[in-house]
Amino acid sequence: QSVLTQPPSASGTPGQMVTISCSGSSSNIGSNPVNWYQQLPGTAPKLLIYSNDQRPSGVPDRFSGSKSGTSASLAVSGLQSDDEADYYCAAWDDSLNGVFGGGTKLTVL
Amino acid sequence: QLQLQESGPGLVKPSETLSLTCTVSGGSIISSTSHYWGWIRQPPGKGLEWIGSIYYNGFTYYTPSLKGRVTISVDTSKNQFSLKLTSVTAADTAVYFCARLYDFWSGSGEVDPWGQGTLVTVSS
Numbered sequence: 001q002s003v004l005t006q007p008p009s010a011s012g013t014p015g016q017m018v019t020i021s022c023s024g025s026s027s028n029i030g031s032n033p034v035n036w037y038q039q040l041p042g043t044a045p046k047l048l049i050y051s052n053d054q055r056p057s058g059v060p061d062r063f064s065g066s067k068s069g070t071s072a073s074l075a076v077s078g079l080q081s082d083d084e085a086d087y088y089c090a091a092w093d094d095s096l097n098g099v100f101g102g103g104t105k106l107t108v109l
Numbered sequence: 110q111l112q113l114q115e116s117g118p119g120l121v122k123p124s125e126t127l128s129l130t131c132t133v134s135g136g137s138i139i140s141s142t143s144h145y146w147g148w149i150r151q152p153p154g155k156g157l158e159w160i161g162s163i164y165y166n167g168f169t170y171y172t173p174s175l176k177g178r179v180t181i182s183v184d185t186s187k188n189q190f191s192l193k194l195t196s197v198t199a200a201d202t203a204v205y206f207c208a209r210l211y212d213f214w215s216g217s218g219e220v221d222p223w224g225q226g227t228l229v230t231v232s233s
Contacts, residue, residue, distance in 0.1 A: 033217035033218075035218070035220070037220070043225075044223040044224065044225050044226050046223070047220060047221035050211075050221075051216070051217035052217075088156065090220070096170055096213060096214070097170075098159035098213070099159070100157045100158065101156070102156045103157070
């Protein structure tokens, strides 16, 4: 049972926009920034979004993050087949423990 | 470009100690005063789980569920940090990743980059 709650799966057709949610509590998302990671099949996770809505250099602007209260969201617009991956949200809680969501498998139909 | 590489046995017997080392290249642990160095694992087919992290001066944080079994140490002369997990069971079978963490005290604590990961199987 993960501390942060994500839907296990999401899907969309090429070109569509898909949103993945991440729900937490006042002690983690509610009071600390959220980061998102993309894990392509058979590879290590890669930082996708940090500090709620910041993109590292090299990450396409099709990926965007937002946070409101104790929830966060990752939006992927202009869906491409290369976006098929597992996506994880993560945060730190007020006791400085790292917490992850259970992951969302994104399928491009 | 900073790179991290895990190394260690791929097979550990139940009740024994899992030991892994992460070698950092393209940057120096001791000069990275705004970063931490951490371990994260992923059981086969499952999600990510924090293990713990260490600062260059040896200050450590461990995830509560593993506290008592885990030790993370750093060797700045070799630009390496290490993980030891004692009394392992089949539940500790996972891909173990080492990574650099940004400041999680006052920043967002993002993890970047990650090592490629190494599978450790606990079995007799």
